Amino acid sequence: MNCNTAATPVQFALGLANTQERDLNLSFHGADRSVTGSCHLVECAGKRILIDCGLHQGSRELDEENAEPFGFDAAGIDYVLLTHAHLDHCGRLPLLAKRGFRGEIITTSGSRELARLVMLDAAHLHEEDARYRARSGGHDDASHATNEPLYSTLDALNCLDYFGRTAIYSQVIEVAAGVRATFIDAGHILGSASIFLELEEQSHSTNVLFSGDLGNAGRLLLRSPTQPPHAENVVMETTYGDRLHKQLGPSIDEFYQAINETFKRGGNVIIPTFALERAQELLYFLSEGVTQGRLTKSTQVYLDSPMAISATEIFRRHPECFEPATAKLFQEGHDPFTLPGLHFTRETAESVAINNIHGGAIIMAGSGMCTGGRVRHHLQHNLGRADSSILFVGYAAIGTLARRIVNGEKQVNIFGENIPVRARIYTINGFSAHADQAELLAWQKQTSAKRTFLVHGEEDPMKQFAAHLADTRVEMPEPNQVFEL
Numbered sequence: 001m002n003c004n005t006a007a008t009p010v011q012f013a014l015g016l017a018n019t020q021e022r023d024l025n026l027s028f029h030g031a032d033r034s035v036t037g038s039c040h041l042v043e044c045a046g047k048r049i050l051i052d053c054g055l056h057q058g059s060r061e062l063d064e065e066n067a068e069p070f071g072f073d074a075a076g077i078d079y080v081l082l083t084h085a086h087l088d089h090c091g092r093l094p095l096l097a098k099r100g101f102r103g104e105i106i107t108t109s110g111s112r113e114l115a116r117l118v119m120l121d122a123a124h125l126h127e128e129d130a131r132y133r134a135r136s137g138g139h140d141d142a143s144h145a146t147n148e149p150l151y152s153t154l155d156a157l158n159c160l161d162y163f164g165r166t167a168i169y170s171q172v173i174e175v176a177a178g179v180r181a182t183f184i185d186a187g188h189i190l191g192s193a194s195i196f197l198e199l200e201e202q203s204h205s206t207n208v209l210f211s212g213d214l215g216n217a218g219r220l221l222l223r224s225p226t227q228p229p230h231a232e233n234v235v236m237e238t239t240y241g242d243r244l245h246k247q248l249g250p251s252i253d254e255f256y257q258a259i260n261e262t263f264k265r266g267g268n269v270i271i272p273t274f275a276l277e278r279a280q281e282l283l284y285f286l287s288e289g290v291t292q293g294r295l296t297k298s299t300q301v302y303l304d305s306p307m308a309i310s311a312t313e314i315f316r317r318h319p320e321c322f323e324p325a326t327a328k329l330f331q332e333g334h335d336p337f338t339l340p341g342l343h344f345t346r347e348t349a350e351s352v353a354i355n356n357i358h359g360g361a362i363i364m365a366g367s368g369m370c371t372g373g374r375v376r377h378h379l380q381h382n383l384g385r386a387d388s389s390i391l392f393v394g395y396a397a398i399g400t401l402a403r404r405i406v407n408g409e410k411q412v413n414i415f416g417e418n419i420p421v422r423a424r425i426y427t428i429n430g431f432s433a434h435a436d437q438a439e440l441l442a443w444q445k446q447t448s449a450k451r452t453f454l455v456h457g458e459e460d461p462m463k464q465f466a467a468h469l470a471d472t473r474v475e476m477p478e479p480n481q482v483f484e485l
């Protein structure tokens with residue numbers, strides 16, 4: 001109720017009456033017509049429930065957006081339900097706590113462990129970034145940015161105190177009176193879930209299903225997404241709403257072939273990799289390759305990423321999330337993340353020593369898009385060698401070093417040095433952790449949703465996806481848009 005004059009007692013009472021009559025709202029505060037920063041708010045029965053609180057990522061402008069107000073009062077949030085531990089879904093939780101959130105965060109045990117790792121790593125990077133800004137002469141006058149980190153390690157640790165109940169797949173949680181949540185296996189990364197919310201406000205009841213990020217079915221490590229329930233309203237991701245993925249089998253063949261060809265030439269294989277999921281999936285493929293005799297037993301593999309090493313240890317503690325055949329391997333005492341020539345290199349000195357290996361090694365290191373991290377050192381040593389190979393196994397955004405190499409640039413600059421690209425470049429596209437267009441459409445159809453809100457996608461793929469939807473009212477929310485449920 002907007003009113004220019006001061007509210008009279010009557011108007012105030014009317015306003016209150018209206019609020020009590022119906023206050024079941026859904027609003028959008030991130031990943032609206034974009035792929036990062038997932039954050040959705042449900043208001044029901046006097047409670048305010050956030051679904052995810054992710055970080056905006058991908059450009060400097062988006063980095064700066066993270067420091068902006070949330071679009072709601074952090075102290076007024078009662079619950080956060082977390083779909084999974086990727087940074088673009090959990091990365092603003094420490095900031096939420098820093099700004100006054102004192103409620104309960106509910107998620108699966110796998111997501112809780114991974115989120116701790118991801119948030120602490122992010123805090124460390126924010127602190128380094130702030131130190132760098134301070135050293136390089138402060139902030140530009142155009143922005144209100146300060147040299148303070150978005151949040152510190154202490155903020156991330158503080159945020160861990162708010163993780164409360166653990167969600168178990170397919171079991172209903174009574175979040176609060178009038179609010180029930182069921183976490184459903186989304187098959188995207190370890191612990192990932194779609195969340196089905198059943199809501200009651202006065203005499204009105206409805207439900208809404210949040211897809212989270214949906215996995216690609218038929219992968220070997222994690223289970224495929226569980227079939228979703230019927231829902232009145234659906235909020236769904238559309239990352240690959242416009243395309244179909246390559247098959248997994250041929251991609252694994254390509255992977256082994258690239259490694260064997262490189263070893264024949266006498267070079268090293270460098271794999272820029274994301275620390276969560278992709279690194280563990282590759283370890284699993286390498287281990288299987290050796291077991292099946294498709295790679296030699298003496299294959300030397302270096303996982304040169306402290307975060308990926310920690311994530312692998314978390315994976316080992318959660319065989320309940322694995323595809324039955326993989327879970328059985330664990331039960332029989334086989335660790336699918338190991339092979340005879342595997343080395344975990346946590347220490348910087350161990351990482352530097354890898355530079356002395358002149359051939360026959362597979363080196364996996366972050367970051368996946370080569371925007372930072374140890375992989376840049378390995379590229380510096382191997383990009384110029386015709387006998388070595390660089391294997392790209394994930395998404396490479398425009399403007400990143402990975403994208404420039406994939407696009408065939410003849411020379412790139414790393415640490416101020418111009419390095420000719422002589423190594424063989426392979427791009428393997430079949431390892432995606434996201435559902436493709438056909439899978440997203442099938443999932444949406446199974447929900448029989450009357451209303452479908454599309455989020456977590458660039459505008460073009462989202463519109464193309466929307467054109468395929470039938471028998472549902474499609475919404476593409478703008479940032480901070482509010483809908484009545």
Ligand SMILES: [Zn+2]
Nearest residue numbers: 084086188213
């Ligand atoms: Zn994700």
